[in-house]
Amino acid sequence: MTVQQAKQKNNQQQGKKAKKPKTAITPTRAENFPEWYQSVISSADMAENSATRGCMVIKPYGYAIWEHFQQELNSRIKKHGVKNAYFPLLIPLRFFEKEAEHVDGFAKECAVVTHHRLEPDSENGGLKPAGELTEPMIIRPTSETIIGESFSNWINSYRDLPLKINQWANVMRWEMRPRMFLRTSEFMWQEGHNAFATATEADEDSRKMLAMYEEFAKNVMAIPMIAGEKTADERFPGAVATYTIEAILQDGKALQSATSHNLGQNFSTSANISFQSQDGEEKLAWTTSWGMTSRMIGAMIMMHADDDGLIVPPKVAPHQVYIIPVIHDDADRSDILNYCENLSKRLQDQDIRVELDASEKRTPDKMWGCIKQGVPLRVEIGKREMEAGNITHTRRDIGRDSKTTETVDAFCGKVTGILDDMQQSMYDVAYARTMSMIHDVKTLDEAHAFFADKNNVGQVRFDASLLQDEAFADLMKEFSVTPRCLIFANEGKVLVGRSY
């Protein structure tokens, strides 16, 4: 049975019992998508808003997902010959001022550090800033300028190129409208910065890193992406070209999920990243930068989660298998727990991330907790299973229709396969939905008609030449849609729609 069929069947069954099936998350996606999103996060215990304005606390379960994410992405980055390093959080204002377009793009959202000391404030009994800095610092919104400073020191000869450096870091952009994972004032990411001797190499590199992100999104996060190039208006400030992968979420809005920029010689000019070429000539390097952020966790939620909460792709799931002992009679407790322990060890030996819930919580609470946290495989073990040498397991993405009871040996033999199937199936479902949300139109009138009908969700795709049409500006304004990208896979076509 496919996931769609299973879900359909599930819905039909629930439909018979009650008009409105009980869901773990309220409101449902259909009722209120933004609130549903928040509720999924808190129900899964992933993160919460912090006392610090615009910032969030990533709780252990959410952070564990991020750690698997990092691990997978980091190994891919290294395979591209990139080395990790770390640069300062604070950037002297004068470095930041060097690249004019860059300043225009980020100035409005920079946090500025102006003092280096606190002293008692006699007026209110608290503390006040003192020790004004001779030169203000900004908290990095991105690090092109400060890394450029280092690159100008590190790069002297064509022999020093290419130079490929990545850092895992937090950055700060003073956001007006924060949303957990999607847009917070402080967020975590990796930012790669590469330098080359030629323009061709730089452009190839920025496309290659985008392809890496696309592959990562597909195979690790099970998220299909629309890869393409940003239009000039949507470009990174200071870039010659910006390449992007866009996810189309369940509500039809697009989410820019990672970007890779060909910076040309803009930053090497302002930071003076120059080298002596083979023929002894002084030349400016060609640089790229590329980043993917904790926003991707938000994409994962909005792509995969359902009205019962989170569904985590097995590749990044903190617990891939969750074992719930079902204990009726205290006399069986230690036997059942031992049985569960044995299974847990066998799964660990297969490098499966397994969690055994031996807590005092009631069984149904454990089950719903497991569902809301989106654990891929739930295993229930009671006296019945134990005595028959069995276990019962259920896949999170399919639900109760996937409930299977079989022997421990049979399960251990195929658990890896089940997880792989689920990973693939999550992608397939997401891919089908993404494609169903892209609507081809021939004219701007057709696009207008599409967005004017409130029943329509998704994005439109049309000939990129229409972007020059005056009516396009009106379309953008009326429906707050923007060109998401010039689609690589559909040459000459642009994707247009609402976005986060």
Add this chain to the structure above:
RNA sequence: CGGGGUGUGGCGCAGUCUGGUAGCGCGCCUGCUUUGGGAGCAGGAUGCCGGGAGUUCGAAUCUCUUCACCCCGACCA
């Protein structure tokens, strides 16, 4: 930063118009019965009603002022 909304036990809300002992549901704790898709009964704990200033004999309630969060725009990974 503009327009709208909301701040009341851990969470969700009522009470505010018309000032007069702070309430409900869920959760939490204790006990018993339960336990395979959100258990039942009984008892119990938890609030400077977002902060500050006023008006008043008296303020969750009226006035002013601040702060935070949510939704819609503009901006953005």
